[in-house]
Amino acid sequence: GMYQPGRGTWLGAVLVFEPARPPVVEFVRPDLEPPFRQSPPPIGFQDELRFFPRAEEHIPVWLLERAGLAPAPVPTTDGGVRTPRIWDGLDASGKPLIRREPLVSGEVERVLAYLDAAPVILASRSRGPDAFAPDREDAVPMNFRTDGAWAWPGAVAYYLREHGVAPDPDLLAHIRSRRFTAPAEVPEPVKDLALAAITGEQPHTAE
Structure with a gap:
């Protein structure tokens, strides 16, 4: 395939078809975000980095942002909702990097209680792979x-519960x-x- 360990693979391509001519493939420059008709949700970009890991210097800024690994933007005055970084980057093998202080023991349960008590906006019975224990049965909600x-x-x-990884500092x-x-x-x-911040879709507005 085209994947190169530590460098990743191509992220977008445009195929041009013309009658009586072979198709032409134009690969999108890796530093430019592909012109998605409908942008995938953050988990899709996280999967890209998990299945095709690359060193941090080979992850374009737009991909970091889409995967939720770049610093979250400052909240806007129009009611913008922020999304956190799950971890702080990836090493050359695709393993998560953590550059944040762990919580003190007395604070862990209080933070977990908060994280688990907020209203659900996107429910799923599916479980995803554990980035810190890839051999473990899928367990990530x-x-x-x-x-x-x-x-x-x-x-x-x-x-936080399984590996002691503190939430995004902000x-x-x-x-x-x-x-x-x-x-x-x-x-509502x-x-x-909040749902729009996760999926990248525009929120519904009342007519």
Whole structure:
């Protein structure tokens, strides 16, 4: 195949067909995001990096952002919902890199309680592979929750519970600022914004 260990593989191509001529393939430059008709959700880009791992210097900025590995943007005044980084990058073999301080033992359960208590906005019975234990049976929850300001996958709580990986520092600061108390309900329009932040689709608006 075209995959090169540590460097990855091509991420987009355009096929041009003309009558009576062989098809022409134009590969999209790796530093440019392919012109998706419908952009895949973040988990799709995370799968790309898991199945075709590459060293950090060979991961374009747009792919880091799409996979949720780049620093989350500052919240906007129009009600934007943030999504966290699950980890801080990947090494040449595709294993996650963690560059954040672990939680103190007394705080772990309080953070887990917050992460697990927020309303679900995307439910799934499916389980994904554990990036830190790839030989383990699929166990990472594929659901998503939101507190109205952040939207996060079940992987955040899973990796904290199973491997001691603290949440994204900005999300953690947010949880602390709320005194570890997650809202029981989130308004539907805000849930739509959170779902849009996860899927990349535009939120539904009332006619």
